[in-house]
Amino acid sequence: MHLVKTMKGKMLLTLISGFIISIIYFSLPFLVIEATEEPKTFLTHSGAVIQTSGDVLDPLYVASTVEFDPMEYLREFNYGRVSQLPDGTTLREFTIIAEDDKVMEVSPGVFYNVWTFNGTVPGPTIRATEGDLVRINFINNGAKSHTMHFHGIHPAEMDGVFEPVGPGGGQFTYEFTAGPVGVHPYHCHVMPLEEHIVHGLYGVYIVDPKEGRPAADEMVMVLNGLDTDFDTENNFYAANTIPFYYQHHPIQINLNELIRVYVVNMVEFDPINNLHLHGTLYHYYPTGTDTVPSFYTDMITLSQTERGIMEFKYDYPGKYLFHAHKVEFSEKGWIGMFLVKENPDQKSQSGIEYGT
């Protein structure tokens, strides 16, 4: 009997002590936390310096190790494999491969399943001159059907809507004459369309006028959003996918040099987006189809797939912001900076080389 009694006592004691320990663990977590590392510092939006013994959570100032380099994308134009047809027409051939299984770190620590053309969001910038024959060998290596739908003038069967290209290596060749002059989007047009677009299946298609445009430092900005938790609201906004990237890595440009930005709005869910430039105004060519600018402004409003060409120069050196003046978007990543340099860097791009 005595043995039983003490065993019961022991069991009771074990139960009670286990209970008390779990209460302490769950209710007083600070007892379990101990400071270990060297303090780190970071800056707030208002410039205050904060020290912490833990980790910094900061998509603005932590150097991104993201797989996609927005700086490289910014000035990368793909002219295709060029050849001459018997009638003298320039043929530009491109190979575009769609995939939908890639998981990319889109912001420090945030991993998102991107669907890509040639491995990036946005897909490669496809560039041709008006009248060229554009041939796109499209391969779908994804697990779902995909297509390529170009905005522009082309035959119905080249529209990429009614000819879904099957998963696992399906192929289709899109062929059309480049036109009209301007800046256009291309994107997958498989239903549910919104899903295929917001996951990243889009890119920019530029058609240059035959006579060319004045020499300029040219760049492409795709305004896009990322709905990382699938609630049909964007968690991030950006110019060229990575939130806050150009704020942390300013785009370097030269004083008094003509800057030409091909801007395409691919934001879904929110009806409009906009673009405000600091320190100067720009000539704006909606859709880039006209050679005479429609506005001289520092603010444009863009609906879905609305796009255009901005041309501007800076008269003073220094740092200038560009961002959505829908401030919610800029506070979620759609903000960047130009660093205008006084002593022109010889390496900066100073002319367009067509047909390379």
Add this chain to the structure above:
Amino acid sequence: MELSNKPSKGKLIASGIIPFVFLIIMVAYIFGPGSELLDLGVPLPEISMEKINFVDSEILVTVRNTGPIPVEIVMADVNDRIQPAAIEPDRFLERYETAVVRIPFDWNEAQPYLIGLTVGDGTRFEKEIEAAALALEPNFELVGFFAIIGIYVGIIPIMIGLLWLPFIKKIGKNKYHFFLALTAGLLLFLGIDSVEEALKVSEESLAGSFNGALLVATVIVLSFLGLYYSAEKLVKRAIGIGLHNFGEGLAIGAAVGLGSIAFSTFLIVGFALHNTTEGIAIAAPMSRGKTMIGKLAGLGMIAGAPAIFGAWVGGFVYSPFAAVVFLSIGAGAIFQVIITILRWIREEGDKNLSSAAVASGFAVGMLIMYLTSIFV
């Protein structure tokens, strides 16, 4: 056939352990690494923001991983706008691990805020604060303030209630049974009230993975059983009421801590009125024994003083988990006391629990509590 009277100890132990071994092997086979049998569905991350403190130019968020998988906290936002922040000790949270997210932010007093945290797969969690108010820093003045509130709410009303003792002492057996049943009614109401409060807190602030309702049920049963086996009846009742008052103190402390002054005043007045009835609950069963003023006062203290500790805890280190556990312990204790009182009435009252005195006492007890509770 009869088993051997003296089985060897080794055999006995082995026969007790062997089924366990098989059980462990089976569980390991089904759930263990490499097992694909139950590889169904996708485990989703879940975090809970258990506490949000507004301090000087900074918002402090205590976050716990309450999901089935480890998470990495990667981003913080205020009102759905991304903010640079820090997380201490680090951003990797194992299951049930907590960390504090520090968001430097010039918040405005009394303004509502939505605090959001994003985990590595891009899922965002948010919690709303109705009105920002400076978090209470423990200092002597505040400790004293809470102690005074605790005395007003817990000790003084119970002592006033105890003053009914001489009255109860002089009445006849039937009326005495009425008062005993009244006590049971009062306590039953308090018990139900505690359960309701515990469920409410677990619903509002405790993550789903704690199984709030089952946690409440388990703690109530454990506390009931624990007290069932322990000794002194009166002390038990006082402890039961004390734990209940601890819960009331928590509520008041938390309300003051959250800056809702009007609500906390309301709670203080309501609980104070309410708690005089708890004095009767202690006094009634004592009235047949020899009155010892010291013991009576001591019981009053046991029952009332936890309100002070509750206010301290609620005001300075509020934790929903602790609140749920304490409230449930209190409820279990109260239910156990009710059983004891009923048994007592039955033994004293000719094995009869359905006399008019008992039934009406019980009913009046519940009614009194309900009416005084309206003040809260």
